[in-house]
Amino acid sequence: MSGFRARARAEIESGPPAATLSPILRKLVADSQDQLAAASPSDARARAQAVRSYSVAHLDELHQQLRESCARNGTGYHVASNAEEAVAIVSKLLGDARRIAKSKSMVAEEVGLTGALRLQSREVLETDIGEYIVDIEARGPSHITAPALHLNRARIRELLEEAGADVPDDDPVRLSRTVRDVVDQFFVDVDAGITGANAVIASSGRIVIVENEGNVSLGVTRPPLHIAITGMEKVVADEESALAILQVLAPSATAQPLTAYTHFLGGPEAGRERHLVVVDNGRSEILADDRYRDVLRCIRCGACMNACPVYTAAGGLSYGSPYMGPIGAVISPLLWRDGRHADLPSASSLCGRCTEVCPVGIPLHRMLLDLRSVESESQGSKVGHLVWRLWKLGYAGAQGRVASWLARLGLKLGAVLPSLPVVDARPLPTPNPPRDPTMLIPFDTIEPEPELEPSSPFADVSSLFRERAAAVGATVTEIAKARDGDHRVRATAAVASTGSVLLTGKEAARANLMDSRRIVVEVIEDTIVRYPQDLASFLTPEGDLLILTGASRTADIEKRIVRGIHGPEELVVEVGSS
Amino acid sequence: MVKVALFVPCYMAALRPGDGTHALRVLERLGDEVTTIAGPCCGQPAFNSGYRTEAKSVGRALLRAVRGHRIVVVPSGSCTSMVQHYLPGLWAGPRGASIHRMSERFIEFGAYVAAHPKMPELPLRLPGAVAYHDSCHGRRELGLTEGAISLLEQVEGLDVRRLSYEAECCGFGGTFTLKEPEVSVAMAKAKLADVESRGVRVLVSGDLSCLAHLEVTARAIDQPLETWTLAELLDRAIT
Numbered sequence: 001m002s003g004f005r006a007r008a009r010a011e012i013e014s015g016p017p018a019a020t021l022s023p024i025l026r027k028l029v030a031d032s033q034d035q036l037a038a039a040s041p042s043d044a045r046a047r048a049q050a051v052r053s054y055s056v057a058h059l060d061e062l063h064q065q066l067r068e069s070c071a072r073n074g075t076g077y078h079v080a081s082n083a084e085e086a087v088a089i090v091s092k093l094l095g096d097a098r099r100i101a102k103s104k105s106m107v108a109e110e111v112g113l114t115g116a117l118r119l120q121s122r123e124v125l126e127t128d129i130g131e132y133i134v135d136i137e138a139r140g141p142s143h144i145t146a147p148a149l150h151l152n153r154a155r156i157r158e159l160l161e162e163a164g165a166d167v168p169d170d171d172p173v174r175l176s177r178t179v180r181d182v183v184d185q186f187f188v189d190v191d192a193g194i195t196g197a198n199a200v201i202a203s204s205g206r207i208v209i210v211e212n213e214g215n216v217s218l219g220v221t222r223p224p225l226h227i228a229i230t231g232m233e234k235v236v237a238d239e240e241s242a243l244a245i246l247q248v249l250a251p252s253a254t255a256q257p258l259t260a261y262t263h264f265l266g267g268p269e270a271g272r273e274r275h276l277v278v279v280d281n282g283r284s285e286i287l288a289d290d291r292y293r294d295v296l297r298c299i300r301c302g303a304c305m306n307a308c309p310v311y312t313a314a315g316g317l318s319y320g321s322p323y324m325g326p327i328g329a330v331i332s333p334l335l336w337r338d339g340r341h342a343d344l345p346s347a348s349s350l351c352g353r354c355t356e357v358c359p360v361g362i363p364l365h366r367m368l369l370d371l372r373s374v375e376s377e378s379q380g381s382k383v384g385h386l387v388w389r390l391w392k393l394g395y396a397g398a399q400g401r402v403a404s405w406l407a408r409l410g411l412k413l414g415a416v417l418p419s420l421p422v423v424d425a426r427p428l429p430t431p432n433p434p435r436d437p438t439m440l441i442p443f444d445t446i447e448p449e450p451e452l453e454p455s456s457p458f459a460d461v462s463s464l465f466r467e468r469a470a471a472v473g474a475t476v477t478e479i480a481k482a483r484d485g486d487h488r489v490r491a492t493a494a495v496a497s498t499g500s501v502l503l504t505g506k507e508a509a510r511a512n513l514m515d516s517r518r519i520v521v522e523v524i525e526d527t528i529v530r531y532p533q534d535l536a537s538f539l540t541p542e543g544d545l546l547i548l549t550g551a552s553r554t555a556d557i558e559k560r561i562v563r564g565i566h567g568p569e570e571l572v573v574e575v576g577s578s
Numbered sequence: 579m580v581k582v583a584l585f586v587p588c589y590m591a592a593l594r595p596g597d598g599t600h601a602l603r604v605l606e607r608l609g610d611e612v613t614t615i616a617g618p619c620c621g622q623p624a625f626n627s628g629y630r631t632e633a634k635s636v637g638r639a640l641l642r643a644v645r646g647h648r649i650v651v652v653p654s655g656s657c658t659s660m661v662q663h664y665l666p667g668l669w670a671g672p673r674g675a676s677i678h679r680m681s682e683r684f685i686e687f688g689a690y691v692a693a694h695p696k697m698p699e700l701p702l703r704l705p706g707a708v709a710y711h712d713s714c715h716g717r718r719e720l721g722l723t724e725g726a727i728s729l730l731e732q733v734e735g736l737d738v739r740r741l742s743y744e745a746e747c748c749g750f751g752g753t754f755t756l757k758e759p760e761v762s763v764a765m766a767k768a769k770l771a772d773v774e775s776r777g778v779r780v781l782v783s784g785d786l787s788c789l790a791h792l793e794v795t796a797r798a799i800d801q802p803l804e805t806w807t808l809a810e811l812l813d814r815a816i817t
Contacts (some may be wrong), residue, residue, distance in 0.1 A: 002757070009760045016764060026743060059595035095625045313764035347758060348624060349751025349765070369664075370629035395588065395619040396635040398769040431603065432596035432810055439779045439804045440706025442737065 002343035007528075008084050009316035017315030020152055024559045029357070031255035036359075038259040039468075039497040040247045041531050048248040049361040051241040055233065059287060062202040062235045063278070069205030072543060073267030076275035079232070083111035084278045086229065090194070093227055093275050097191035101183075101223065103216045104128040105196025106144055106300055107231050107279050110335065113194070124194075125186045127215035129179045129565070130556035136163045136523055139489070142324065145253045148556055150315050156557055157395030163444060176554050176562040183215055184566065185203035193219030197230035198299070200276060203238040204542055206266050206288030207276060210249060210259040214514065214552040214566025220485045221510040226268070229277040231532035232284075233296040240536040245299055246547075247532045248359035252303040258473065258532065260552045261567075264545035269440035282335040295330050297358055299361040302327075304354035304364055310347060314519030319344060326354035326364045334372060390558040461496040461528045466575060474548030474571040475561055482521050487516030487568065491528040493538040494573075500549040501573065502535055508546040519568040521548070523575050579611050583647035585640075586616035590786050594807075597786055601653040601687055601809035606739070607816055608696045615650075618643050622660040625668075628753035634668040637661070641680055653687040654807050656752075663719055688724055688784045688808045692729045696794025697773045704815035705735035708806070709778045711769070711792070712787035713746050716731050726784055726808060734814045738778045743768075750791035759786045773803065780804045782811050 001009075011017050036044065062427040063079075069256060076093070080086035090301040092115060094100065102114060102124050113133075116126050126135040130147040134140060136159045141147030150155065157166045157170040164346060165178050195216050209216050236242050242264070250256040259405045268274035286292050305311040305325025316324040321332040321341050329348055332341035345368045354364040374384070468475045480486075491501040501521045513519060529535060532547075552565040563569065584605060586598035598616055605810045618640040621633035628715065640661070644650045652658045667676035691697060707730075710730060716722040725746075730738045749765025769792060773781055779802050783789050789805035795801035 005758050005760065008758065012760050012764055018734050018768060022768065306741070309749065309768070310758075310761055313749070313768070314758075314761045315759045316760075346754070347761075348802075349749060349754040349762070351716040351747035351751070353714070353745060356718055369626065369628075372626070373630055374628045378740065384627070384629070388627065388632045389622050391624060392635050393631040394600075395621075396639040429595050429599065431813065432594065433597040433757060434808070435780075435804055435814070437706075439802070440704070440708065442707035442777045443779070 002322055002571055004314075004318055004343050004347040007320055008318040009319050010107050010314070011315045012081050017150060017311070020150065020558075021315065024149070025312055028255055028559065032252055032267075032303060032306065032357075035251040035255045035257060036248065037140040039251055041437055041533070044247045045359050045361070046243075047244040047533070048299070049297065051236060051244045052299065052360045054241070055236050056287070056293060056296045058237075059232065059235065061136060061236060063232065065202040066200060066205060069201075070276060071201060071549075073205045074274070075205055075207070075267050076273070078275060078277045080111075080277055081279065081280045081285070083281050085522065086277060087113060087116040087153065089277050090227055090229065091117065093197070093277075094122070094192055095226070095481070097225060098122055099186070099191045100124045100187060100194060101127050101187060101190045101192070101215070101219045102194040103196070104131055104147070104355045105194070105212065105229055106322065107196060107229050108194065109141065110332050111229075111279060111281065113229065122422070125183065127183045127186070127219060128556070129176055129213060129554050132179050132183070133556070136160070136300075139317055140322065142321065143302060143305060144300055144327075144466055146556060146559065149444060149559070150317060153557055154175050158572070172557040172560040173562050174332045175557050176546045180284075180565050187222050189480055190223045192225040192227065194227050194229065195219055197228045197276070198249065199234055199236050199242045200278075201237075201239060201264075202235050204266065206239070206264045206545070207274075208242050208246070209263045209265065210246065210261070211263075212254075212260045212552060212565070213554050214255075215236040216263065216516050218566055219442050219512050220263065220265060221514060224271070225273045227275045227277060228265075229279060232278045233298075239539045240533065243535055249299055249301050252357070252359045253301040254555065256549070257468065258495075258547060258549040259547065260550050262500075262547035262549070264551060264554065266543045275548070276329050277487050284335065286334050292334055292367055294362055295334070295367060296326075297362055298327055298331070299319070299360055300327075301359060303357045303359060305354045307357045309353070310349060314347070330367045330371065343357065404411075411507050426431055432538045461530050462575065463552075464501060464530075465494055465523070465528045468496060469550075469573050470497045470499070472498060473553070474550050474573050476573050476575060478570045478574065478576065480574055483518060485517030486520055487513050487518070488520045489513075490522045491524075492526065492530060493535055494523045495535060496528050496530050498532060498549055500547050502538060502542045503546045503548065505543060506543040510546065514567045516568045518570040519548070519551075520572045520574060523573055525575060529563050579609055580649070581611045581613070581647075581659055582649040582651050583613045583615055583644050584649050585644060585652045585657075586614060586620065587652065587654050588617055588619040591617040596788060597653060597807045597809055600807065600813040604650065604691060604812045604816070607700060608691070608694050613647065616642050616666055620657040620660040621665065622657065623752055625660065625664055627649050634652055637665045637668065641677065644683070647682060648759055649682045649690070651687050651690045653784070653807060654786065655686050655713045655720055655722055656787055658684050658686040659715035659719040673786055683815060686716065686720060686722055686784060688726045688729055691721070691812065692725045701817045702812065702815040703734040703817045704811065706780065707737040707739060707778045708780040708782045708811070709739045709741055709776045710744075710747065711741065711773075711781050711783040711788055713783060713788050714747050717745070717783050722784060730782065730810070730811070733811070736815070739778055741769075741772045743772050746772075748788045748792055750788050752773065752787070755791060762791070763795055765791070766792055767799065769799055770796055770799070770803070774801060780806060782806050782808060784808045
């Protein structure tokens with residue numbers, strides 16, 4: 001029995017994962033489609049795919065450029081060829097740092113970073129709410145963007161109590177805030193922050209990170225040292241390319257227009273350090289194989305697993321890999337070539353829905369077929385070979401030849417003598433027996449499906465912006481009455497389709513922002529653009545950029561939205577004409 | 579009179595050969611001259627399991643069996659997709675291109691019937707309610723969904739209900755159901771719950787493979803269900 005099957009069987013027997021996952025994921029997939037339609041231009045997926053294809057085709061040259069850009073802006077650039085090297089580089093950079101705030105990173109999971117750093121007696125806190133919870137459970141994340149998706153609120157409450165918290169009930173708001181307070185407390189005294197990266201920009205050396213909770217904001221602001229670890233495929237040419245990815249990433253991942261915080265991190269401030277650790281760990285081998293090269297386009301949105309019926313039925317933990325679902329079934333055996341994940345390509349019914357939803361056009365189900373091929377992957381058991389050879393004899397042997405001979409005979413005779421009855425290869429028996437006529441009677445009446453509200457017509461960008469900003473939880477007003485704890489900034493531009501505001505220069509500084517209770521953003525009507533991609537002309541060539549889309553929030557517990565995690569709990573947008 | 583070959587795939591010939599007969603009868607009612615080729619395999623089981631050499635031999639035997647036929651009607655979206663999308667790739671270079679041209683003679687039964695010039699003259703009537711099940715290959719690789727639905731809607735008196743989660747796989751997946759039976763059955767149960775929620779006990783699909791999987795699972799959980807292929811439904815509806 002394959003490892004996947006044994007794990008899936010145990011998961012299904014101990015309470016079917018689909019009971020928790022199915023309603024959540026069905027809604028998420030439908031919402032993602034709506035979001036992509038509402039918040040992105042119609043060619044958004046094609047643009048994102050083009051950007052990622054360009055990166056994969058020009059990886060070497062982009063990294064050369066990235067290395068120079070990092071040298072210019074003061075970010076350390078490091079390359080790790082495998083997992084051990086990645087851990088060694090991070091350890092060296094950390095020096096004697098003891099208290100480390102880590103946010104979500106799939107590559108960190110891949111190289112086993114947290115565990116390795118703890119073995120060095122460092123205190124590493126998973127600061128993402130979902131990661132914090134699965135860290136207590138110690139079975140690993142079950143989804144790449146929603147790590148605790150397999151756990152219901154009652155189980156999460158138990159886990160938090162195991163970790164010493166006193167939680168009076170299992171309300172997701174209370175559970176989320178319990179973790180938030182632990183994380184906030186940890187940030188009071190922290191030596192280093194470790195994050196992942198959603199993209200790194202070759203032309204400017206900026207590191208792009210998306211997040212909802214604000215723990216990344218804290219992690220790159222509070223400690224004097226920030227290390228970002230990422231896969232080498234994540235490099236993109238320029239800011240415009242990054243925007244093309246952002247335009248599909250959050251809609252595909254979490255059905256959001258953009259995440260609450262979108263960071264473009266330039267070089268470190270004076271007296272601080274920032275490092276980028278680029279991990280190969282088998283990616284060069286994938287790059288060299290034209291059957292699988294395109295899988296490096298992946299932006300780790302998780303849309304393929306959200307839509308996957310096998311993932312829904314088996315749950316993410318059944319894959320036994322940090323990467324689960326269809327993308328996990330493709331890249332796990334390619335990243336770990338020791339055969340430990342060789343069974344995963346068979347953990348698919350090949351329905352092709354993953355390929356259909358992938359925002360960067362990776363033909364996942366075709367790659368699964370290639371990975372199954374015994375000729376190319378020297379897999380397969382002796383029994384398997386024997387079985388399929390016997391099968392071949394049955395269908396390609398004598399029977400097939402006789403069938404084809406008779407068919408040709410039939411056709412040839414038919415051509416000469418049209419009246420001759422057609423000779424069939426095999427006479428067909430009688431049709432199916434009669435059916436039970438009562439089965440055709442419906443057993444209830446069907447409620448008509450409620451019609452979806454038509455999305456508002458794309459009127460002028462200004463009213464669209466007001467509507468969408470309100471939809472992501474921001475307060476939209478003409479003039480906000482000043483309050484204690486306000487942090488007031490002026491936006492460089494705003495995005496109508498996502499309800500986002502862009503902060504640049506000193507307005508993008510996070511230190512005061514994260515301490516404020518409310519952020520008031522002035523938006524000038526002339527600077528409102530329709531789509532994220534239209535922000536390109538407003539971006540400064542260097543320094544930090546910050547895109548805010550609503551206030552911080554989380555949906556790590558049963559995908560229920562809880563607002564106000566780290567940073568200001570309220571985002572107020574003042575729209576004016578000057 | 580159009581001359582066509584009716585390729586009744588291996589699993590249909592073995593599991594429910596009567597469905598092949600229903601397809602034959604519909605084609606004959608449309609006035610076609612039909613040569614039935616029952617029993618060959620397109621190679622998909624071996625191909626999906628990774629045994630491409632074996633798949634190629636078996637696929638070659640199929641192509642040989644239908645040689646000389648300009649139109650090959652297949653009452654299975656899955657086999658049609660295998661022949662059109664995957665079989666040609668097993669041959670390199672110009673041979674692959676010629677196999678590809680050959681593969682274009684294959685057409686799925688519902689698509690063939692829907693486009694048949696005599697189709698509008700066929701008197702179809704069957705009072706009752708059925709749900710439509712989309713096979714993944716038919717849906718995503720051949721784009722058959724809307725055509726199949728509109729074909730069913732031409733049957734007078736028939737209430738055709740769409741499933742709420744039509745895009746979800748039923749869990750059959752060929753050898754997948756043998757390799758991962760627990761997951762496969764869990765997926766079938768989700769599909770059956772969807773069917774039940776639509777208030778029907780008859781499920782119609784272009785693919786008998788999905789239907790057979792669902793029927794077996796329904797029996798195991800005591801859900802009353804009949805599964806009809808598109809061919810059987812049309813044949814029973816012809817008045």
